[in-house]
Amino acid sequence: MNSQAPQFSQQMAPAAGQPYTRNEQACHDLSIRVRDLNLWYGKNQALMDLNIDLFQKNVTALIGPSGCGKSTFLRCLNRMNDLIPSVHTEGLVEMDGRDVNAAKMDEVALRRRVGMVFQKPNPFPKSIYENVAYAPRMHDIVSRKAEQDELVEKALRDAGLWNEVKDKLQEPGTSLSGGQQQRLCIARAIAVQPDVILMDEPTSALDPISTAIIEDLMDKLKEKFTIITVTHNMQQAARVADYTAFFHLGEIIEYNDTKVMFSTPAKKKTEDYISGRYG
């Protein structure tokens, strides 16, 4: 183990009001368990011995300076890194007791359970309706048209977009504003009823008002989904996240309850970063 890496099992503090259980024991609110995860882009190591437990129905924010590996780590969770030929990973990423990197784990099945929202809104060049209906239909979640309509409405309502688009469902998804497009992408992700939603800087391309709407949305969505979000905005992490992990140069420097971390950071580097001294 890297000597600089945090001693995870000791460092983990139980959050106030959270039923905390030890790492090695099965715990009902654990969503994703990561152990000794290493990742290389060709010969460059991007992630070093990551250990982290991510909890269900919470928002976990990954913060850190650019190039620290937080987005790379996020993509390990639904194996989007598989799309990059030079990437090589080692270590355990366990979801519901299954190794997601195992040979018999189908990445398509995994991504059905782990949805993703990207930095730049990327709706399909199809109608608003079709953007949401496409994936559930593909996964055979819905069969009849009525069911499909119902699901589309529900997903759009959950994403807080229904009232704005209910009269123009057949218009192209790209005709919406940036913030609306991002909520459409969230609706698209939750339409397949995943367990986890990964958000890769979901508000970095949006104006403050759209950002606030998305943040409120994250707050609501965590009742149903586990949300893991990457953000450059520390205020955002402080506002929306229950847990925060601070990444630096491919390592997790500190991972803790957000309130604890922002008030009394355990590490000097964390303190420097969140107080804006670098990054």
Added chain:
Amino acid sequence: MSDSYDQISQQLKGRHRKSTRLKYISMGALALAGAFLLIFFADMLSKGLPAFKQAMINIEINYTEDAARNGREAVDRDFSTIISRSVVRVIPLEMRNDPSLLGTSVQRWVLASADVDQYLKGNPVRLDDDEKARIDRLVEEGKVEMQFNAGFFSRGDSKMPELAGIMSAVIGTVMTMIVTLAIAFPIGVMTAIYLEEFAPDNRLTQLIEININNLAAIPSILFGLLGLAIFINFFGVPRSTPLVGGMTLALMTLPVIIISTRTALRSVPESIRHAAFGVGCSRWQVVKDHVLPLAMPGIMTGSIIGLAQAMGETAPLIIVGMVAFIPDVTASFTEAATVMPAQVFTWSGEPSRAFVEKTAGGIVVLLAVLISLNASAVLLRKKFERRW
């Protein structure tokens, strides 16, 4: 001290002059290219349009018993030298097919000989002054006139220029292109999809990629040799047929389709693929549902351009024997056929003066087809292009 405003303006003058000069040079280049195109079209049209007119003579045909043996007997002796030989040749045949014609006579417009046609079009011909005077008289009487040459578009090739038409070549071209498209489009598109979306980036695929790019630059006559050696000599595909011609042209069109399809696939933003993978699409679903629909206009445009290129190709078809004399319209893919450029090539080699305008007329038809193909490529692109 920094430069004053005047100093900066002084420097800028030279730069502005340069950009103005460059603008005029580029405009000049465009004008020159346009002028060449205009001259080419004007020349082709002035030479080719007369081919769409044909001298006709109004004569009386007597279906006598003599005529049943020798068609020449059916018409006035004065006319027999100035009407097309093809007219008298079919008279006995007509009478055999319809015996009731015997003893009747009919007044009708028939093809004039090529000499009459050329004389009326003002070209030098081998007619003596008496004959010329007689034709002039007939024109005044309204018995000889220029009419629209519908036969040029409905008949096949002939050794008699007044009878020669482009129809068999048009049909041959259409059939050849059907074969080319049926082979090159699916193979080309699937190859491009594999290389662009599925294949790992390794030595082998790089080698394949380099070779495909090189294939596009190979002289087309080599594809003809390949077609001759592989398709005709090895596989025994009948020569001179739309089948072998289409297969040969498909080889030539493949790299064009592959390259344009790959370009079209590459132009689909990566974010769309990520979005599709993110909702749990398999690789094939990503391609089929998201990438292909977006790439389709580009693929179709590339394929049509490739097809238009194949359509204008003559060299490889000469090698596989498609420069044949085809008087009748080809009915099947395994019958001998000719194509438009090959027909133009054949006519250009004919010694008779009257074939010059046939050659130009053939080129006009070929150009019209090519322009309409390219225009349809533009229209398809416009229609299916998604601006969102």
